[in-house]
Amino acid sequence: MRTLLQSNHAYQRLAQLLEQMIATRSLRPGDRVPSVRQFSRQQRVSVPTALHAYITLETRGLIEARPRSGFFVRARLADTVRPPAAQTRTGARVDIHKLNSLDSLLDDHSGSGLVPLGSALPGDALLPHKKLADIIGKLARSLGPQGVDYDFPPGSESFRSVIARRSLEWGGALNVDDVIVTTGATEALSLALRAVCKPGDAIIVEMPTYFGLIALIRELGLNPIPVRTDSITGIDLNAVERTLKRTRVAAGALIPNFQNPVGFAMGDDAKKDAVQLFAKHRVPIIEDDTFGDLQHSGPRPRCLKTFDKDGSVLLCGSYTKTIAPGYRSAYIAPGKWYDRVVWLKKTSSMASATLPVLATAEFLKNGGYDRYLRSVRLAYRSQTTLMRDAVVRSFPEGIGLSRPVGGFLLWCELPQKIDALHLFDQARAAGISIKPGHLFSPTEGGFRHFIRLNCGQPWTPRIEWAVDKLGKLAKALAVQ
């Protein structure tokens, strides 16, 4: 299935153009859009084509026709919703075994039959699986024995050289010898933590943060120190500084771009400040840039690594969320810890699978990755916008909603009265998966009335139904 946004009809290109103007607020809610006749002249298309574009956007709820006045950008209910509150630490430790059993309840990937609003799953239909299938088949045949041979660390040079070249996109200047291939960003994070910490060490993390990172930190016997994190600007650097002065910290583990679960991106100045602050205290930063290529508009954001002067940022990047989760193609650029990470990689998995990494490299080089990115960025932006709107329409009053500027995750604060685990149970019974906020709290008891929603799937009546159903369940819980 091709999505609307990947298509090339003239009316669809026009619809995209208008959608982009609305998303970037060149056209704001209540603004009048050009008349159909004007628009057709400006864009040198026929009137029916321009009309077709307008009707497409009207159907998707982005503009509305007012009798005898033309088309207007719809006032978006979601724009009036406050952001979710930040939480400060609650003190008690989270029980890893509770997380564990919870996690086993959360298998909401494609096979499960649940509406997949839980795991961070990019939409199948958006992934370039046909192109990749062609590439991997051809590679396997042309490589012969090399296709079944080990790809010992640091791993495929062709992949590493693409990573180095693409680092220019975020203002970096990685060398092919700075990069080590990993099996997913999870392995990259695991290697990074093991390289710079030993059991008992303290790690600064955002609050909330990715549950996989929390689980990993716990498994390695490390202590997460959660720091107040704003849903728009990111981690509070004053609070970080106070912590660094007060406590012996082994590392910071941060997700500065399109943070999981919130979706914010730190600004360039904040990134630079963060790197300087940690460097001043000689504390390395582990940077998870998994969603970094998926900005909703504008240029690709910089990384913390961009501002790293002495190799003390360990950058973890991945193509699992952008093109193929199952290829596990990811990497780490661990700065000063290069030799140590190569060694750890050898002892913990010896090598990553050869062909998927080579196929990813080939797709990045010659498969039209940038063209592909342009279309999925639009798709994820549109899906996130539609999800925000739908949540605001259906959920009880008083909620807070993050405003993701990239990626496809939405962080939602429910009325305080609602225990997200109850909502989770009831949603699951109704055939819908969500991630309860507890998972994202590095300390016990945080984010009990929060949920994370996956907007990675193309918008369908089924998803619309699911959000509506979630809203009804939440409303019922709110008045109990």
Add this chain to the structure above:
Amino acid sequence: MRTLLQSNHAYQRLAQLLEQMIATRSLRPGDRVPSVRQFSRQQRVSVPTALHAYITLETRGLIEARPRSGFFVRARLADTVRPPAAQTRTGARVDIHKLNSLDSLLDDHSGSGLVPLGSALPGDALLPHKKLADIIGKLARSLGPQGVDYDFPPGSESFRSVIARRSLEWGGALNVDDVIVTTGATEALSLALRAVCKPGDAIIVEMPTYFGLIALIRELGLNPIPVRTDSITGIDLNAVERTLKRTRVAAGALIPNFQNPVGFAMGDDAKKDAVQLFAKHRVPIIEDDTFGDLQHSGPRPRCLKTFDKDGSVLLCGSYTKTIAPGYRSAYIAPGKWYDRVVWLKKTSSMASATLPVLATAEFLKNGGYDRYLRSVRLAYRSQTTLMRDAVVRSFPEGIGLSRPVGGFLLWCELPQKIDALHLFDQARAAGISIKPGHLFSPTEGGFRHFIRLNCGQPWTPRIEWAVDKLGKLAKALAVQ
């Protein structure tokens, strides 16, 4: 390139038959083989075909023509060589950083240009890369989005069901739900150790044992307790019992089948005794069965897991050494620690690459794996035999040589005077890679005059030259 042994000509089948009789010692050195005429009658082939078979074996040095007497099995010089000595512990710890830098010197895989007698690399020409390339290409196209999707733990059911079915081969009865897919046996071992041990725990290991296992044990902060290991019968169970009585041990990590580096297989009785002994002391066994499918003759050996009554054996298996190192298709059947291992797998790499594992499953189901195994078993046996002969011809007197009954690794004790690290350096300068014995010693100072040789590559004049050169270097070192 098809090897001789994979071919189907009548004379080649006959040559194989005779080779098998020689290898299993139905025909012993000095025995007269049937006359060409007799043999042609017995086997119902023409005289020229029978003669062709004999000449093939003569060319390969297995039989010799004596004037007016016919063909005889050649007396094998290698048969007269003693096995390598067992060592007992030396006390001091090995320096992990020394191992580390050593390891970085040891990159002797296909790209390096060295004659690959170091790493345990199966021969490219023996691996079914064409068949696998076909399979993975077809799978990628037919699976569509599923081919790029996550394969979350426990991993592909099709792979797990093949593992379960194949467990009958070693007298096991695994269920599909007993098995978890891993990225290589290395990840399986890492997960197993992390599941049953915590830092500071003691682990019983064979001496010598696989350096990757030693490195992993060290990295996890565990203490290896090496136990005397015989080069023919395997680990000394009396010594194991004394250790279990004397010391608090968290696990045993054993390689009972075609042990790396020695190549022995424990007998069924010893396996049963070992399992009972550990069970009596409530200590789990981590079993590395990486080479288990590669017996040189007779039936597939049993596993320790075969005799496991209460789920306290964690079996680690792999198809990396048999069909495709770079596919990383491996598994763990962790018994009682199933849930724990699934969780550890999720936190350390989330999932293995989807397509290589599915392609391996398809090859195991419908690709002729058993037929393929029959041919590579012959090849590895033949290559190991030729390597033993060549070593005996070239190396100084007084060496000890293991007599591998499966796999493709040979353990060689040099005269005590030789430091294997010197030989390693000189060999490398001459374009040959070997593994020095130090790597296989769980404690500092062991096996300084031992080396491991890889017999995975088809026998060529280049390898013959390399062994001859190694012998000359060793002789020079022995008289210095």
